Amino acid sequence: MGRYLIPLVLFIILVVFLAIGLGRDPHEVPSPLINKAAPTFRLPQLKDPSKSFSAEDMHGKVWLLNVWASWCVTCRDEHPLLLEYARSGAVPIYGLNYKDRREDALAWLDDLGDPYVLNASDIDGRVGIDYGVYGAPETYLIDRNGLIRFKQVGPVTPDIWEKKILPLVKDLNK
């Protein structure tokens, strides 16, 4: 009996590790920017390029920065959810229109509705690089001091909204 115990224990440990590995999404890369200052930028606004928008303008507020593009298929899935979240008024959603064409982006907002307070145009994707964007949609929760507190790669599902973002927003607004 004893001689089988050690291999059995080793096998169980291996299975546990493999099971954990199977359950993880290899595309979700932990961001080194969590709890760090959101990279600064100043970009033209999508609707009125003569005006600009900067992350610093948001100092003192808790806000979401949603990275999206009209060419991004998953963004289309996420869009109705964003509209719903925006209607709830829990936290203002700002958009970073990433590597998109202005006319496409404007048409998208006309067709599908506009959940954003405003959008910044990151046409060449440089601000995206500063934020470590590698797969739109991505969403950043930024606190009053301009620190990134949460990052979601991929759509903000209702589950993530309820369980991660809303509690954090509540906490940060205290």
Add this chain to the structure above:
Amino acid sequence: MTRRVLLLSLLLYTGIGVFAQVRLPEQPVADDPVTEQRLRKLSQELRCLVCQNETLADSRADLAEDLRREIREQIKAGKSDQEVIAFLTQRYGDFVLYRPPLKPTTYLLWFGPFVLMVVGLAVLFRYVRQRRNSIVEKPLTAADRRRAEELLEPSSTKEVA
């Protein structure tokens, strides 16, 4: 017949042509071969985040192209390789590095295999020694000796049961 062979070889040829075109890495900007050389060397050490098993040098993803552009500009601006790598790890984390850095969180990764090997060798040696010790030399008794002689005796016709 010959026409069919000709057509087939033509198809094959164009097929290979298309394939080769797809595999071709992004055309380097030939204006500065030194920069391009450094860019290639650097980007071969870096992972593309979109197609994670490709290097930044090989990937045709949009983001990889942007990052190569970024690296190219930084090299031209006189940044060292370390500075460029720091720029990328600050944004994308150590995941972009194909060679993970040596630090407390990666000790297990770097030293784990050696630790396992040492543990394995220790277990093996212990087992071998234990086995050797557990074999006790037992002198033959007179009866054993007689039996062995009987068995070895060629003239013996006795059957051994």
